Amino acid sequence: MPSLGMQLITEGKYIVFGSGSTQLLNAAVYALSLNSSMSPAKVVATAPYYSLYRGQKQLFNSRDFSYEGDTSLWKNNTNSSFRFIEFVTSPNNPDGNLNKEVLKGSDVKTIYDRAYYWPHFTAIPSPADDDLMVFTISKLTGHAGSRFGLAIIKDEAVYQKMMIYLRLSTIGVSRDVQLRVLKLLDMATEGDGKEIFQFTYSTMNDHWIRLKQIIYKSKRFSLQKLSPQYCTFFKSVRDPSPAYARLKCERQQDMNCYETLKAARTIGREGSIFSADERYVRLSIIKSKDDFEILTNKLRSLVAKEWESNPASI
Structure with a gap:
């Protein structure tokens, strides 16, 4: 798959299929946390972050790991008595930033969630080459209902533990799903493998520009700031085209931005879902034209x- 090959390095690594990236994220935590001689691994992420990281860990309530909140709580406390597993979403959901790990040290393991690391959602500054990274096909083709994800793993021992988790939880991914995904990828990478990305980038960039033009005229609302960046896939500097707009309500009285928008019959996702302030709302711009x-x-x-209401202030 030439388009995939330009975004990630797989040589010398192991590939695992899962029922969407959702299953693989917990499989990765399971594999990295197994160590009966030490206390449970502390699972952390940097806010704003994808709510599934917290929700999964609390649901499974494992003796091998526990969810311990934001990395800021542990940045100066990564000593040898603790083990950490840090989720890094890059590009980030909800704001589209290309995040990097915060915690350092021999007892820190990192899972890179690369669900949105496709050229239509972000510039690709370099091929992804992380020790453990998770992708989902749904953000490439839009077929989220197929439930297909893949993890690229450097360490064979981690790979083997993830395989154990997958065998015990679902006995692997349906062959029907794998065949469908193969057909989708064949179509997506026809020709030079760039046509689908050129079309989807153009669409997403247009959505972002139009949204910015509206919010630019407002003092009540603001959007996250994203800058143009060189993309190794397109071999040019490209403008932002995020999957989501992170809208902030700037007025003092609009303390709950979700309710402010809801009153105007516009539904987003509350800031608290991403462990952030309620002045923020995530709006999806991965939408049909209508x-x-x-x-x-x-x-x-x-x-x-x-x-x-106040033309002089605009």
């Missing part, structure tokens, strides 16, 4: 009311 038009019309109406 759905995106509805979203922009609602936001445009909100900003227009801002003008009407």
Whole structure:
């Protein structure tokens, strides 16, 4: 798969298939935490982060690992008496930033969640070459219902432990799903393997530009700041095209941005879902043309009311 080969390095590594990246994330934690001679591994992430990291760990309630919150709580406390597993989402969900690990040390293991590391969602500064990284096909082709993810693993022992987890939990991935994914990838990589990325990047970038143009006129709302960056896939500097807009309510009275937007019949995901302030809401811009038009019309109406109520402040 030439397009995949330009985004990640697989030579000398092991590949594991899973029922979506969701299953693989917990399989990775299971594999990295097994060590009966030590206390449970502390699973952490940097806010704002994908809520599944916290939810899975609390659900499984394992004796081998426990969820311990934000990396900021442990940044100066990574001594030999603790083991850490840090989730790094890059690009990040919800803000699209290319995050890097925060914790350092021999007792820190890192899982890179690369679900959005595709050229239509982010510039690819270099091929991904992490010790353990997880991808999902749904963010490439849009077929989330197929439930297919893959993990690229450097350490054979970690690979073997992940395989044990997958065998015991689901006995592997359905052959029907694997065949469907193969057909999808064959279609996605026809020709030079760039056509699908050129089309989807153009669409996502257009969505981002249009959204910024609306919010730029507002003092009530703001968006995350993303900068152009060189992309090794397109071999050029490219403008941002994130999957999500992280909207902030700037007015003092709008302490719960989710409720503010909901009152205007616009639904996002609350900041607290991502362990962040309630002044933030995640808006999905991975939408069909019709759905995106509805979203922009609602936001445009909100900003227009801002003008009407206080035109001198705009």
